[in-house]
């Protein structure tokens with residue numbers, strides 16, 4: 042009998058999440074039935090990556106590593122559906138935790154969002170916010186590979202220094218600039234062809250006015266709005282959308298589930314060639330999961346935040 046440690050949501054968030062909103066439970070798992078397998082977490086994100094420790098499913102052998110959506114837990118019984126194996130050519134030298142970051146869902150969010158939603162072309166100017174995070178840091182590097190000028194912003198000077206190190210043309214700390222409008226104008230006086238938006242809210246309202254005619258905006262996330270108890274209100278987007286003839290499209294990365302392999306193989310290749318750099322914020326210990334999650338919402342992570350169980 043295996044006992045799983047499981048973080049459960051005790052209470053729905055009221056405003057910003059608190060540690061007391063989570064409860065750590067110990068749950069005894071039943072013996073496996075035919076077709077099932079037992080997984081053990083190795084690294085956790087919101088989209089955990091696990092190792093198979095016992096299997097009664099002929100498609101999965103013990104010891105194999107997979108990515109699974111099983112929640113915040115140390116052990117999990119699966120029927121094998123919805124498990125994603127790591128690419129078979131995964132190099133021994135490469136940390137497997139990257140399957141939760143650059144060579145996983147966040148990396149592919151950047152890849153498909155830029156390629157299919159922003160439809161950016163070489164020579165264009167791309168803006169990305171939350172630029173030092175898991176998605177944003179890949180957006181900037183991919184846009185550089187594809188021949189664009191890249192402007193990014195993040196919430197600390199260390200993050201800004203990191204963005205310059207990984208090739209962003211312009212980067213600034215949105216928390217310390219006197220005026221976001223002026224900082225965006227200074228970084229690209231001619232405006233922006235593409236805007237990869239991870240933040241939403243006021244940032245979007247300001248940035249939209251600096252789009253070039255026919256500009257494209259990919260709505261990836263709205264982290265500045267997730268914990269609002271009262272929905273934000275702001276200037277409405279219609280006027281700049283109409284007069285600049287902009288396109289704005291929201292997307293969820295699972296739209297490209299049928300092209301997952303293409304995305305993973307491209308990211309794996311570029312990481313191995315050194316064209317895309319990865320940074321992970323690794324927190325040790327399953328017990329620290331809520332603290333790491335809250336820290337990520339506060340911007341304490343550089344690159345992908347993961348828990349090493």
Ligand SMILES: NC(=O)c1ccc[n+]([C@@H]2O[C@H](COP(=O)([O-])OP(=O)(O)OC[C@H]3O[C@@H](n4cnc5c(N)ncnc54)[C@H](OP(=O)(O)O)[C@@H]3O)[C@@H](O)[C@H]2O)c1
Nearest residue numbers: 171174175176195196239261262263264265292293294340
């Ligand atoms: N559409 C999809 O399929 C999809 C898939 C994955 C992720 N997402 C979204 O993409 C965004 C980035 O996700 P991620 O996993 O890469 O997270 P992340 O960027 O690694 O971490 C979140 C970052 O957001 C920034 N942030 C937090 N509150 C903010 C605020 N009020 N204003 C501006 N920035 C704020 C913080 O960085 P600073 O220090 O810079 O503030 C923090 O480090 C999120 O909105 C997420 O929901 C969407």
